[in-house]
Amino acid sequence: MTDYVIHTFGGGDILWQVFNGIGRVFASNSEYFTPVGQFALTIGGIWAATRAIFRGNIGIFAMEWFFPSLFIFIFLFAPKANVWLKDEISMQAPVKIDNIPVGVAFFASISSKISYSLSETLEKHLLPPDEGLSSRKNGIMFGAKAIGKIKDIQIEDPVTLTNAKEFLRQCFMKPYIIGNILGKKAEAQRASDVIAFIEQNMPNNFGIYYKDPVSSAISFKTCKQVTPLIKAAINKELNDGLLTKFAHSIGFQSNRQEILATRLKAMTADTLKYLQKEQTDIHQWMRQAMLLNANREAYDDLREKFSLSRIYPQLVSMNATRGLFQQSFSYLVAGEMAANIMPILQSVFFALVICLIFVVFPMSLLPGGYTIFKTWITLIIWVTSWSVFFTVIHCLGMISLAGKGVSHLTGLNILSQGSFSEILLH
Template identity: 40%
Template sequence: MDSIIYTYGGGEVLWTIFNGLALIFKSNSPYLTSVGYLSMLIGGIWGATAALYQANIGIFAKSWFIPSYAILSLMLVPKTTVNIVDEVDPYFKSDRVDNIPVGIALVASTASMVSRAVTEEIETVFPTPDSLRYIKAGPVFGARLAAHARYVRIKDPIVRSNVKNFMRQCFFWPFVASNLKGLKHEALTTSDVLGFIQSNPHPWLGVYWKNPDGSQSFMDCKVAVSQVADVM
């Protein structure tokens, strides 16, 4: 049975994280197998030593064998598929990741579904305009990007990647996440994102701009904003 994880923005980040988990927990993984064997060996030695020291074989079963067997056989060894659904990002609606341990998938899916249900219930009882509803737009920054994305459709994957990286490096990180120069409020409320960046370019940040021939060139935010304006 597949698990579903709902998120309001950050779907691509979750997809990357769960792909990393799938790589770590895959069968015969070079990352987990040796570490798992070593951990089991250390735990077994500890359990056996404690059982012999206290002359109680039940400690070995209760403190090591049964918990280890239960965690491995019920939580980590069985695998399932996780479907990540982003309710906000128009470029990442949903994606799936296979070979995720059932225990991790169950905890993550349950937490996200409970949070989603609570959010929907609160917004049903205390209704607000759709533009302010978390389940419609996510955080303020995600809402603004989603609102602009309704009117902009970038089909070229290279241009889409360049614009996405530019927005992250030259707008989100310096002004929304870090609040440099104390301009977070202005950044979130501006109606002209490119104009705002052009007026307040961060001197140390930039983006690696992908060219059609596959090469990349680094541009600071002041130069990159002109490139984005041209392709948009």
């Protein structure tokens, strides 16, 4: 059997099941292939012969049915080939499926190879020469979308959120960003880790009324006393489960959480490397996003006390019901649903088009059936070409994201507390 390689960008497990089913159904002397083929050829032959007799034109029998059906059956459906499915996003080894009709394998393989080559060429000329930035390695725009959406991550636990808001206001904003104690404002703005900065520059005579997450008891604690408690609470919010839900919210799927979390870390690290950020750990970025959103909400709470409008009202609407973790992620999905799921839909549509073989096979053996087969092949070529357009979007998105990330600040740069504080206070 001839071997054909089909490249896919995500959804490899779905396509494997579809092709595996086709391989079983179209095996020689199967319960579908043989009887359905015989039935379709019989009906087609009777139909074509009847039309030829009544019109007195034997050419109708030959040209509209016999030769096209004979060619399609003998050369495209009867011969079988081996298909190797290669998912460029999962980075796993190609999977082999036997007994695939050569007509399906050939056209799907050729079109996917052409799309794959065009994607490589576009990335080579539109992106810097860094293999790690390829959409074939980090997914179509998944890495860039993840970085762009990290800023929306919020603290789940309402008690931790309240404590974090007070902590940031009393131990970070007031002494350093607003008060500029010891001239540390610029250093605070450049810090890539808010808590680490506070630990290294512990403010004296500052503290908060801390609410215990277990007993709900409220007690006054200095910044030095409360910092390890806040740090532990934030770290508790960060785990592979959080990464898994975040990955699902931007359209990245996997049945195994540990693989999904590892892949998401790798993708975002590639993107952050391209953006030339010093910190490339997604856990660190998510930790800072939680703290910054708590900081934003604390600032808005202060504005409300003076009857001023909130600058970030979405932070309240997203958390109207505290403790509902999924609510924060539903906001991410609702706003970007179409853009996020398009790469996944490519694999789904490809699988649906391939499944049409069960209808196309008998229909193509009827008079005029070659037009149905031609339309089906056109659909296969069209769907496999989507990856080229996604690559263009990926490249443009990476270029745009890099442009927005340009800043004279270091640390987390434009998404950091430094840039936020500058915009907020000036």
